[in-house]
Amino acid sequence: MDDYYIAELIIGNEKFFTLNEKFDSEIEAEEAAQLAFNAISNPENLKTKYIAHDKVYSIVLNYQESQYIPFFKQYSTSQEADTVRTSLNRMFANTT
Numbered sequence: 001m002d003d004y005y006i007a008e009l010i011i012g013n014e015k016f017f018t019l020n021e022k023f024d025s026e027i028e029a030e031e032a033a034q035l036a037f038n039a040i041s042n043p044e045n046l047k048t049k050y051i052a053h054d055k056v057y058s059i060v061l062n063y064q065e066s067q068y069i070p071f072f073k074q075y076s077t078s079q080e081a082d083t084v085r086t087s088l089n090r091m092f093a094n095t096t
Helices: 026-042 076-090
Strands: 008-011 014-018 048-053 056-064 067-075
Touching: 008 026, 008 076, 014 067, 026 056, 026 076, 048 076, 067 076
Parallel strands: none
Antiparallel strands: 008 014, 048 056, 056 067
8 A cells, every 4th residue: 555645725624625636755745735825825826616517606726837626615605705715815825
């Protein structure tokens, strides 16, 4: 069995996302997580997307060129998703 590491964003026991990649070392996972956290601080990297087949809204993070991470939680209105997106942006604004 191969050991690998993953990177997740958990705030207050709520999992927001998991990076798609699996990492060979803890350091690689930490570096990727830092890239994602830094990306959250830029409002242009967080988008609210409508998921038509579920009739809900989701937040998507673009943390590297062409690398998108959908958040787990879904919202019934775009306003609700936008509020969470803005709050995350503010929370991480001073982490870069």
